[in-house]
Amino acid sequence: MIGTSTIEYIILRACILFLHNIAPTSLLYSALFLVSFLLDQNPHTYRLPFPIEVWLLSEAAFYTIVFLPYERYLQRAAIHPEPLSQEERAKLFARCNINVSDPEKYIRQWLLGAKVNDIKRENVKEFIRWAFWNAGDVLQRDEDEVEDYVRALEKLLGRSIPHGKGSAKSLRLTLDKVNCSHRSLFWYLCVSVVDTITFCSLLYNGFHFHRTSLACFVELFPFQPLTLVSGYESPVKHLTYWYRPHTSKTRLPILFIHGIGIGLYPYTNFLRELNTRGGEGCDGDVGIIAIEIMPISSRITHSALEKDVMVREIQTIIRHHGWAKFTLVSHSYGSIISTHLLKSPLTAPAIGNVVLIDPVSFLLHLPDVAYNFAARQPVYANEHLLWYFGSKDIGVAHTLARRFFWSENIIWKEDLGLEVEQWEEGRKVTVVFGGKDILVDTNTVGRYLIDASFEGPQISDKAIRMASEIKTAIVSGLVSVGGEEWKTRPWIGSGLEVLWFEQLDHGQVFELERTRRPIIKVIRVYTQARSSS
Structure with missing residues (x-):
């Protein structure tokens, strides 16, 4: 996520203007090319260089043959869940x-x-x-x-609502039109480059890619030719993932679920740093499974999986690698999938401690997430970035308009399992927020989580030292305001806690090593907790 400076605004708007005008430019050139070919004795007049011409003609064909029919296809009505009693x-x-x-x-x-x-x-x-x-x-x-x-x-x-119908229009995501923007072949080429960088980075850092069957290769665009060289196949039909083998006998492995964007690329440094050993005395490596969710990763692919299908496929992956317990870590949209895992009797018993980074699933009945992502008219550079590269993406727009049901996706404190019986001290949960988040009302959600949150056991001296180390690693700029002391409350590793980064926007916590460090330390502490059963 970028900032709100004037130079960032100018650069971003220029990029959006270029990408947005590739389609009309290519269509105009293709029309002129066709007219000149039919009417002019010398069709080579006013021709552009051959490589540029091939590109523009390809873009025009892609827009008319692929995007327009696909956009109409995406407008099909949502299949809503069974109504509540x-x-x-x-x-x-x-x-x-x-x-x-x-x-x-x-x-x-x-x-x-x-x-x-x-x-x-x-x-x-x-x-x-x-x-x-x-x-x-x-x-x-x-x-x-x-x-x-x-x-x-x-x-x-505290007032009456007058009878009749006014000019106001309700935001009804699953009934409204799927509002997406065209993505050019040039954009998908950029996605392929980023995907290649991500593939090589994770491979270099000890992860193994688990692809779907070769028959499913053409079901994802842009194609991923590097995945064909992987000797590992996913045990499920839809989900691909990166896996680091788990060899530790005393610590829990980690399941990581990413958010909306361009896949795992923004998290490569985070995963690499999680990939390092936790210091002396470690008896092996902590395993990591990083799930890839392609419908929200700037791709053309299958629709987002239904809740139950997603849970079953993740459960199958976990069992395939022999994990009985794991630490759950997710970012942004990944908190929606985490909600389903925490609520499902299939997966909840296997979840140990939880870290939710920039979660969107708390207090989802409030309009902030839906309005800020799908309806807000962007003004600043960071809002334009979220709007064009996030909400207007084909897969993302369809996911939110046809596969996102707020009453299923919302999670309450009571759903976190802070007093799970098979855990000696209950499940521990840390929620990470940025004070400048443009998507979530983090102040309201943070207060909701901290009020009457689960109180852990008596804090030991070791816990206090550990809390001090983690807290001092957090980015400076925190100020304790009246009624907001919870933002600076020391992290003690017990119950439900919040890590607050005052100056960070949505997703920015992954950009710098100093802001990633405290989260990684929390996760490492969480992987040390073991079941008493």
Whole structure:
């Protein structure tokens, strides 16, 4: 993630302008080429150099033959999960209402920032039908329940919502159009270069790539020719991954799940540093599995996997390598998959301690993540980066519009398993936030997590020394403000804790060694915890 300086804005906007105009330029040149070929006796007049001409004609063909039909194909309606029962809906609605700190913002942002005067009762009902029924309309017998929820929101707001329908429009991700932008062949060439760098880097650092079957090679674009040389095959149909063998007998291996972007490239240094031994006395290497999620990695491929399919495939991979327990680490969108793993009876028993970096799954009923990613009009350089290279990507846009169901993806503190019976001190969870995050309201989520968080056992002198070492490694700039002392609270390695980086934006914690270091130390401490069973 880049910053907000003027020079960064100019450079980024220039890059977006270039990439965005490749398609119209190639279409215009192809039209002129065709006209000159049909009408001119000398079709070589006004011709560009042959390599550039081949590129532009290829771009035009790719846009018309691949992108346009694929974009129409992606507009198919979402297959929503089974609707909740009335009791389950009421429980979910009540839970959400309890955790709304700013009711006016809550309503207005789900209605795309509409003015209060433009929001009337039917607008709010439209949002409620989508949020709690996954539908544009509900049966007549459910309308009374919808009305009850509107009354509950009125109590939350402290005012009445006028009858009628205003000009406000509700943000309904799974019902709205899949809003994506064309990606050129040139862009996919850049992705291939980055992919090659990632492949070579991870291979050099001791990871083995596990590919899907050779028959699935053509199902991913841009193609990955280097994967053909791998002698390791994934035990599942869809997921590919990088694996570092686990040889330690006293520590837990690590499962890492990345976020939206360009795959594992932003995490190569992080994985390399995790790959080093933990110091003297280690009895072997800590194994690492880094899952690749191609639908959110700037690729054209299969749709994002359904929740249950993803859980089963990860479970199969874990069992394939003989892991009975593991430490779970994820970033951003990876926290959604972590949510499913933590909730599933298939995988939850195998999860030891957890590190969630820039998670988006807490308080997902609040509009911040959906609005900031899918609806906000970008102004600053970092917002344009998130908008063009993130939310407008074909795979990402489809994933969020047709495969992202907030009520399934949300995780509450109670779901973290902080008192798992088979663990002597309960499961330990550390959540990492940046104070300048443009996607998540980290202040609100952080306060939610820390309030009445699980209190661990009496802190030992060793734990205090370890906490001091980790805390002093965190980037400077933290200031303890009234009511925000939780941001500077020492990390003690017990229960639910937060690491707060005041000056960092979403994803920036991976960019510098000094900001990665405290997270890596936390993970290494977490891998030392063993089950008592």
